[in-house]
Amino acid sequence: MTTKTIKPYDLAIIGGGINGMAIARDAAGRGIKTFLCEKDDFGSATSAWSSKMIHGGLRYLEFYEFSLVRKALKERDILMKLAPHMVHEQRFILPHLEHLRPKWLIKMGLFLYDNLYKSQFMKKSSAVELKNLSIKPSFKDGFEYSDAVVDDHRLVIELAHEAKRKGAELHNYTACEKVELKEGLWHITLRTADGKTKLICAKDIVNATGPWAEKFMKEHMHLNTNKSLRLVKGSHIVIPKLYGENKAYTFQDENGRVVFTFPYLNDYTLIGTTEEEHKGDPNDATISTEETIYLKSIISEYFGKNLTNDDIVWHYSGVRPLIEETGKDNRQTTRDYSIEHLQYGNNTLINIWGGKLTTHRVLAEDVLKSLDYHKTWTATEPFANAVNFKHFAHGLINEYPFLDETTAKRLVKSYGKRSLDILKDCKKDKDLGKHYGNGLYEIEVKYLINHEWVKKPESVLLFRTKCGIGMTSSQIEEFQTAFEALINPQKEKPSAENSA
Incomplete structure (x- = not known):
């Protein structure tokens, strides 16, 4: 097929994280012929390794980022309207330490x-008075405020469903190898997971590759930019439930760095984050010994509990692409985004620099404005699968009484109305299929393979469901074997004769 016979897309998006997927949803919803590719699984890099917060950024007030905080607070409310099944209010307790800040300053903030x-x-x-809580009794008083929490990866997948519903073409495990501008179009060479190459063309292109944005420009487009990213690693640890109260905590160390603790997945506490500059491939980021010691020390300081490495059930690290700002340290560097518009005749290249989970929707809107699409829509149309979490979960438990409450609530948080699609043929518990552990059943895995772009077992265990957290090694091995059989049902098992 020659390039003249390829029907071009209006917009090609490189990168399937939170920002790329939000742009795909917004663009497709405007009738723009949209293509998106992601070299790995959707939402499996920076977008999956955040602190799981939809928040204004209380600490950004310290650096006078009032505009960013207001924008993020507005987006927090919008997301609670768009996806009430998955974005939920969380109360945070901030213990007061007089030597760090006087009470009047915290009250003002x-x-x-x-x-x-x-x-x-x-x-x-x-x-608030800090009586009858799990932190050390030496912390007498403090403050309580609200933000929101979400499963960050599930939010990316929800956006993918919305983008697809609006007509976007989405491809994971499809790497962009080369981009050239010729014959009035961007010519984009792709490589799929099976090693095959494919050529597509588009009028405009968006570089939404997150921490790879600079590298993508230089190595795949052979273009220079005056923008520079600072890659900062943030790590988290997960331990068995540390306290009983349904509260998150906001702690500060002597250097002003913030660490949060959250109730997580019913049985655990999530602790993070850190800030270490990262060199090398963002996919190689992993927690360091120093980060582990630091997070454990915060728990010791505030809860009086000395954690060991054996207490850590899981850990993860993600790399934030911050816009380089001379003279500012990692804590002071802005979390806002910058949209770079480069024009080449009738063709446009948009580079996204920076950004945060909370502001993905308005970032996408700003990208479309930069491309001269000014009629907005994404702030008012709820996701198609959005439901009232409490009411829908209650109804699901009544309709499927053989489903335990924890699993039913997880399904509603993860899928909203689509939880009914998963369970539609279930009349009794046996219809759920094999149970792999932690409330993960065969029927859900089949749904993920058929409807959520899943191609690898880790996408099920650690991304789409999180059910792999806390599984034993034997459970994981058993699931991996079962997954291969589900994703390749036609693959014949070798006979004993052939395998001898």
């Missing part, structure tokens, strides 16, 4: 946080 954008959903902040 929380007043701004409550009022820079007045939420329709969140409770106001308040001063």
Whole structure:
């Protein structure tokens, strides 16, 4: 097939993380012929390794980033309307340490946080006494405020469903190898997981490769840029449930760095994050000994519990692509984004620099404005599968009484209305199929393979469901074997004669 016979796309997006997928949803919803490719699984890099927060960024007020905080607070409310099944309010406790900040300064900061954008959903902040809580009794008082939490990876997949529903063409495990501008179009050479190459063309292209943005420009487009990224690694650890209260905590160390603890997956506590500059491939990021010691020390300081490495059930690290700012350290560097518009005749290249999970929707909107599409829509149309979490979970438990409550709630948080598609043929517990552990059943795995672009077992265990966290090594091995049989049902098992 010659390039003249290839029907071009209006827009090609390179990168299937939170920002790329939000752009695909927005563009497809405007009738723009949209293509997106991702070299790995969707939402499996930076977008999967955040602190799982949809938040304004209380600590950004310290650096006078009022515009970013207001924008993020507004987006927090919008996301609670668009996806109420998966974005939920979380109360945070901030213990007061007089030697770090006086009470009047914290009160002023929380007043701004409550009022820079007045939420329709969140409770106001308040001063609290820290009685009957799990932190050390030496912490007498503090403050309580609200933000929101979400499964970051599931949010990317939800956006993928929306983008596909609107007509976008999405391909994971498809790497962009080369981009050239000729004959009035961007010519994009792709390589799929099976090693085959494919050529597509597009009028405009978006570089949404996150921490790879600079490298993509130089190595795959052979273009220079005056923008520079600072790659900062953030690591988290997961331990068995540390405390009983359904609260998150916001802690500060003596250097002003912030660490959060969250209730996580019913049985665990999530602790993070750190800030270490990262060199090399972002996919190679992993927690360092120093980061582990630091996070354990915060728990010792505030809870009086001395964690060992054996207490750590899971850990993960992600690389944040921060816009380089001379004279600022990692803590001070902005978490806002910059959209670079480069024009080559009638063709446009958009580079996305920086950004954060919370502002993905408005970032996408700004990208489309940069491409001269000004009619907006994504702030008001809820996701097609959005439901009221409490009501829908209650109904699901009544309709499928053989499903345990924890699994039913996880399904609603993860899939919304689509949880009914998973369970539609189930009349009794045996219809769920084989149970692999932690509430993961064969029927859900089949759904993920058929409807959620899943090609590898880790995509099920650690990304789409998180059910792999806490599984034993034998359970994981058993699941991996079962997964191969499910994804390759026609593959014949070798006979004893042939395998001898």
